Each structure stands twice: as structure tokens, then as C-alpha cells.
Amino acid sequence: MSSAILEKAPVAAEPLLPVVGSELAAPLIHGGHVRYANLDYAASAPAVEDVAAHLSEVLPYYASVHRGAGFASQVSTSVYENARHIVAGFVGARADDTVIFTRNTTDSLNLLAGCVQSLLAGNGFTEGVSNAHGEVLYLDIEHHANLLPWQGLPHRSVVAGQSLASTLSRVETQLRAGNVVLLAVTGASNVTGEVLPVAELAALAHQYGARIVVDAAQLAPHRRIDMARDGIDFLAFSGHKLYAPFGSGVLVGRPDWLDAGTPHLAGGGAVKDVRLESVRWTEGPARHEAGSPNVLGAATLARAAQVLAGLDADEWHAHEQQLRSHLVAGLSETDGVTVHHLFSDADTYPNAGSIGVVNFSVEGYDAGLVAAYLSAEHGVGVRDGKFCAHPLLRRLGLPSGSLRASFGVGSRLEDADRLIAGIRTLLADGLGWDYVVDAGRWVPANDSRSYPAWAPNTPGTAGAAPCTTD
Structure with a gap:
């Protein structure tokens, strides 16, 4: 697996706009905390500070x-x-x-x-x-x-x-x-x-x-x-x-x-x-x-x-395209990862292109398990499932679902790098923790981490509405 992509670009590009929660600390299953890398903007984006x-x-x-x-x-x-x-x-x-x-x-x-x-x-x-x-x-x-x-x-x-x-x-x-x-x-x-x-x-x-x-x-x-x-x-x-x-x-x-x-x-x-x-x-x-x-x-x-x-359109799109190109290249150069797309001419057709959404799968691993692993062991949040688009996922040959990383004005290149590094670690070393299925969702076994006191863990919520939310 090539690490060249991680070396080609800076890994601390600033967000285009400040967003609430940009420095949120996510607890890791092995102990300690890391800045949460939110790559789930397409589901619900964080609030801009303004x-x-x-x-x-x-x-x-x-x-x-x-x-x-x-x-x-x-x-x-x-x-x-x-x-x-x-x-x-x-x-x-x-x-x-x-x-x-x-x-x-x-x-x-x-x-x-x-x-x-x-x-x-x-x-x-x-x-x-x-x-x-x-x-x-x-x-x-x-x-x-x-x-x-x-x-x-x-x-x-x-x-x-x-x-x-x-x-x-x-x-x-x-x-x-x-x-x-x-x-x-x-x-x-x-x-x-x-x-x-x-x-x-x-x-x-x-x-x-x-x-x-x-x-x-x-x-x-x-x-x-x-x-x-x-x-x-x-x-x-x-x-x-x-x-x-x-x-x-x-x-x-x-x-x-x-x-x-x-x-x-x-x-x-x-x-x-x-x-x-x-x-x-x-x-x-x-x-x-x-x-x-x-x-x-x-x-x-x-x-x-x-x-x-109020954003400069060129700066806005350049920020997003830098992130997307960096992530797609890093995933594509990783053996065992497939990046999925619909149209062969998406990047050349007039007034088309792509936004900050990247869909991929990891060979040999259930998408939900990969998402749970990235969250628990790397503090990276991605989406898994069928994304409320079941006919499309079946057409892509992914009837059980895939993974989606998405980003926006508050994202950094470091977020993409952490995702790429996490996937490469998984493929090289395997899972670093045991995972089980709870209410239809993969979760870390014997997870002692807790939510904030005002948002207690509620039994049975881990798998609420599997593969349907977006």
C-alpha cells in the first residue's frame, strides 16, 4: 500500500469557515482522546459558528x-x-x-x-x-x-x-x-x-x-x-x-x-x-x-x-476539490479499497463534476464494521449503509451497503489523512479491538466509554433505523 498520497499535500489545511464542534474530543476505545474527524457532513453538517x-x-x-x-x-x-x-x-x-x-x-x-x-x-x-x-x-x-x-x-x-x-x-x-x-x-x-x-x-x-x-x-x-x-x-x-x-x-x-x-x-x-x-x-x-x-x-x-x-465561489470550490482529490487518490492507491462512482464522464461533462462526498468499500470487511472501527480506534466519523438509496446501491453491486465520507466548509486535509491512515492500518494489522453486533449495528465489545452526563447511553439505540438514515 502506497503512502505517497499522504506525503504529497500538507495535512493541516485550515477550514474554510469555523464550525461548532471543530475541536470536539472523541474518546478512543483503547483510552485517551483525539480530535473528532467529522466526515459525515452529508447526513447532517455542523453549524457554522456565525x-x-x-x-x-x-x-x-x-x-x-x-x-x-x-x-x-x-x-x-x-x-x-x-x-x-x-x-x-x-x-x-x-x-x-x-x-x-x-x-x-x-x-x-x-x-x-x-x-x-x-x-x-x-x-x-x-x-x-x-x-x-x-x-x-x-x-x-x-x-x-x-x-x-x-x-x-x-x-x-x-x-x-x-x-x-x-x-x-x-x-x-x-x-x-x-x-x-x-x-x-x-x-x-x-x-x-x-x-x-x-x-x-x-x-x-x-x-x-x-x-x-x-x-x-x-x-x-x-x-x-x-x-x-x-x-x-x-x-x-x-x-x-x-x-x-x-x-x-x-x-x-x-x-x-x-x-x-x-x-x-x-x-x-x-x-x-x-x-x-x-x-x-x-x-x-x-x-x-x-x-x-x-x-x-x-x-x-x-x-x-x-x-x-458571501463565500468566494472559486475559493469555496477549490477547498472542496482539494479535499476530495486528496481523499479519492489516497483511497484509490490503497490495495483492497474500491471507490465507487456512477458516471464515467462526471468530471468532464459540462456543469457537472462532484461535491464533497466519496463512496467506498473495503475488501473483506462489512461496511458497518469498518465505520465502527474508524470511530472507536481513530476518532473518525463516516457513514455506512444504503444511504436511503437502495435501488442505487443494488445497481452498484453493494446490496448490503458501503461507506461514505463527506465533508464541507469546516473540513481539513488532516481529516482525510486520518481516514486513509485508519483504513491502511486496518488492512495491514486488522482490528485492534473485538466488535459485536448490537441491535443490528456493529459496536465495540465491552465498551466502557460514556456519553456526556446530559446524553446518557440508552440501551438498544446503537442500531436505530439501520441503513436508512441520511
Whole structure:
């Protein structure tokens, strides 16, 4: 196994932005502590320090919104509604696009699916859509959030090709066959990090009388998005992947479908008038935001958007590409490690490339065991499993799962080096501790380490929701 990659680049490159928890000490199974190397950004990214500071500013004013006359309520309402304008600017939305705050990307896409279902039932499609009785078209590489909501509607799936060029050709073939009302695609694969040319896909959808929705959960934290320029009709992403806590998501898109669709939740705030046996629903964002909204989630998401918008794009992408190239090279030069990808032309196709997500497997080792080993013996956090993309993992020949390292603005080259070194130590020397399966997950046997006092170990949680989270 070559160690040349570890010698080619500096191993202490500074993070692009400071993030909360960057110096977190992780306990090792053999004793002692080491700085936690967080390579699990694609699941939930740490909060940027500026976002955490903004939360402290907003929190004293936290109150009800929209109908409160008190000072704190007025401030909270201003913060909440201004967050819509910030998010709209961040993604290059059109002037009349609606910005709806949701729980996460999954919630956003389910909301849109409900609107499409309503419109299909009532044939209520409008401008730019000629297939009023149509189907939803999606790729087989999608995260479950952009696959399962469409299975309850008339739908078709496209098996992606070995290249982006062949994949677009297959998409066009299905669009040309007619009857597609919506094309649902990911902006960047949550499994491999490869970016899809969404502007080209949007142009194809519009050419054949359909609209497009982009799952930008992975794209938004890594790339500039311009909905108006690229022709994106609907866009969904999550705050918790955008360096903002509190579980807020966003759906941004054309108001005609959103105003015509059945409200996502039936409740207070979404109505114009209610009688005992009837209701008149309102339009605009409130139509789908019944109940007390997640004010702090919207506020932190908006501040994260401002912080990312303020980055120099070239510096941002260079930081990420340095990390990705370093990690891919180090893993690829390690005998027994396979780095997985989808498209042969991902790095050469226009407006494509890859974000800070690397998928790999280690010969002879279960992915979950490797992840447990890296955490316990090296203080490195990675993801293992099927990444809520079961059809894609089966297609890659990985039905039992693989490993994923992901990073972002708070990452360092040292994090990648520690992962590479840990894998090489495993392949050279084997496991340094005994591991057992507990509730479906690999864990160190006889683990005496403990969580902080305010977060006690709870029996049976080690394997909660195996192979499904992301």
C-alpha cells in the first residue's frame, strides 16, 4: 500500500469557515482522546459558528408569529418573513416564486407530491404544462425522499446510464414518449457526490411540456444555485445539511401549482375562513405552513444561506476539490479499497463534476464494521449503509451497503489523512479491538466509554433505523 498520497499535500489545511464542534474530543476505545474527524457532513453538517451566534441573537425575541401584537412577536415575524427573501435570493428564485418552510427535504418533496396529486385529479395544470393527465419521471439513483413520494402517483423511472451523456439521452427518450408532467431529479448524488447538469435537464423537461423539481439537499451546501437562470421550477433542500440546526427545510417554486394543490397540513394559519363543515384555504406560503412555524429553524437556515452566499465561489470550490482529490487518490492507491462512482464522464461533462462526498468499500470487511472501527480506534466519523438509496446501491453491486465520507466548509486535509491512515492500518494489522453486533449495528465489545452526563447511553439505540438514515 502506497503512502505517497499522504506525503504529497500538507495535512493541516485550515477550514474554510469555523464550525461548532471543530475541536470536539472523541474518546478512543483503547483510552485517551483525539480530535473528532467529522466526515459525515452529508447526513447532517455542523453549524457554522456565525449561525450559532445568530441564534443567540434571535433567541431572546422568540415568540409567536403573524398574529401577535407584542414586540417580541413582531420581531419574530419580521425574522421569519425576511428569511423567505434571503432564501429566495440564495437560490436565484424568480420574483413570483413561493418560498415554503418545511421540516426537511423529504417534507418538501412530499408537499409537492400532494400538490401534483391534487392537480392530476382535477386536471388543474396551467402554463407551460401540456400533459395534464401525465406521469412523474424520476431516475433510479434518487434518494428515497425523491423516489417514494412519486410512487403513489402515476410514474415512470429511468435507469441511469454509465455516463451522464447516456443518462440524459435516456431521459429525453422518456420525455419524448409523452405524458410526463414532472421530471424529478437530484442535483447531486447523496451516495457518490456526482453532480447532474440540472439546467440541461430542465431544458429537456420544458421542451417536452413538463416541469422539473430538483432535490438539492446535497447540492445547495456545495454549489451556487440559480433557479431562474437554469430553469428550475421547484427546488427542495434542508437546513441541517446547510450548516443550520433546528430541522427546517424549504420548498421554492412556481406558485400556480402550490396555490392549487391541497394544503400540506390542515390547521390554523392555512385558511381564509372556516365553518363547521367547510373551509376556504388561503394562498401563498401560509397555505402549506399550518400550525406554529419553526421560526428558529428558518432564521438559522437563512443566516447559513447568507454566510455561504458571501463565500468566494472559486475559493469555496477549490477547498472542496482539494479535499476530495486528496481523499479519492489516497483511497484509490490503497490495495483492497474500491471507490465507487456512477458516471464515467462526471468530471468532464459540462456543469457537472462532484461535491464533497466519496463512496467506498473495503475488501473483506462489512461496511458497518469498518465505520465502527474508524470511530472507536481513530476518532473518525463516516457513514455506512444504503444511504436511503437502495435501488442505487443494488445497481452498484453493494446490496448490503458501503461507506461514505463527506465533508464541507469546516473540513481539513488532516481529516482525510486520518481516514486513509485508519483504513491502511486496518488492512495491514486488522482490528485492534473485538466488535459485536448490537441491535443490528456493529459496536465495540465491552465498551466502557460514556456519553456526556446530559446524553446518557440508552440501551438498544446503537442500531436505530439501520441503513436508512441520511
